[in-house]
Amino acid sequence: TRSTRPQRMLKAVQKNATKGNPKSVISAIDYFCKHSEWAMNVGDEKGSILDSVVTEVNPSTVLELGTYCGYSTVRIARLLSPGTKLITLEFNPANAAVAKQIIAYAGLQDKVILVEGSSGDLIPQMKERFGITTFDFIFLDHWKDRYLPDIKLFEECGLLRKGSVLLADNVICPGTPEYLEYVRKSPRYESKYFPAHLEYTKVEDGLEKSVFLG
Numbered sequence: 001t002r003s004t005r006p007q008r009m010l011k012a013v014q015k016n017a018t019k020g021n022p023k024s025v026i027s028a029i030d031y032f033c034k035h036s037e038w039a040m041n042v043g044d045e046k047g048s049i050l051d052s053v054v055t056e057v058n059p060s061t062v063l064e065l066g067t068y069c070g071y072s073t074v075r076i077a078r079l080l081s082p083g084t085k086l087i088t089l090e091f092n093p094a095n096a097a098v099a100k101q102i103i104a105y106a107g108l109q110d111k112v113i114l115v116e117g118s119s120g121d122l123i124p125q126m127k128e129r130f131g132i133t134t135f136d137f138i139f140l141d142h143w144k145d146r147y148l149p150d151i152k153l154f155e156e157c158g159l160l161r162k163g164s165v166l167l168a169d170n171v172i173c174p175g176t177p178e179y180l181e182y183v184r185k186s187p188r189y190e191s192k193y194f195p196a197h198l199e200y201t202k203v204e205d206g207l208e209k210s211v212f213l214g
């Protein structure tokens with residue numbers, strides 16, 4: 001049967017990247033998406049903004065919602081201090097299987113805990129399953145209609161502390177209007193928009209960085 005796009009992306013990584021070299025894995029995926037097939041990775045332009053926020057926060061506890069093929073997982077994990085792990089949630093088992101292999105090819109498997117399941121089910125389990133008290137950094141890149149219910153879930157589960165940073169992808173395209181309205185209107189968040197473009201295109205998109213004020 002015909003391969004899937006994530007499987008073809010994995011093949012491109014295995015062919016063009018150097019094992020154990022995260023930068024080469026990132027470049028191989030970006031090349032594949034620019035010259036072979038578009039895919040919904042955060043991409044190089046928004047990825048550079050992601051890098052700068054992760055570097056600024058230098059988080060000890062990290063959660064990613066929406067692993068897909070592991071591109072942003074690799075971008076984040078390569079910047080974490082030794083001993084720090086990131087938890088990434090992926091609903092689609094086929095995506096998770098490819099992501100696991102791409103993360104391992106980058107040599108970052110010891111810095112990543114990939115969990116299969118949905119944010120709505122797993123967020124309430126973070127404390128008991130992973131011994132998390134609060135998250136320093138959260139990257140939202142999953143189903144766009146889940147951003148708002150999930151930020152409310154983080155509040156209800158006491159998973160945010162003064163200074164916790166949430167960075168949301170695709171707030172313009174496909175768009176997350178209810179989430180944007182919430183974080184920009186709420187007195188409990190300090191929000192900032194980083195303009196960019198939809199990965200590998202000229203279409204307007206951007207990232208919203210929201211700091212929880214406690």
Ligand SMILES: O=C(NCc1cccc(CNc2ccc3[nH]ncc3c2)c1)c1cc(-c2ccc(F)cc2)cc(O)c1O
Nearest residue numbers: 040065066089090091092117118119141142143170173174
């Ligand atoms: O929709 C998007 N991404 C989310 C997504 C999408 C599909 C499957 C999953 C399955 N993974 C999943 C689901 C639910 C979950 N709950 N907890 C974890 C978890 C994990 C996730 C997206 C779309 C576009 C886009 C497409 C087309 C176009 F024209 C313009 C833009 C660009 C992006 O950058 C995007 O990020």
Ligand SMILES: [Mg+2]
Nearest residue numbers: 042141169170
């Ligand atoms: Mg995205």
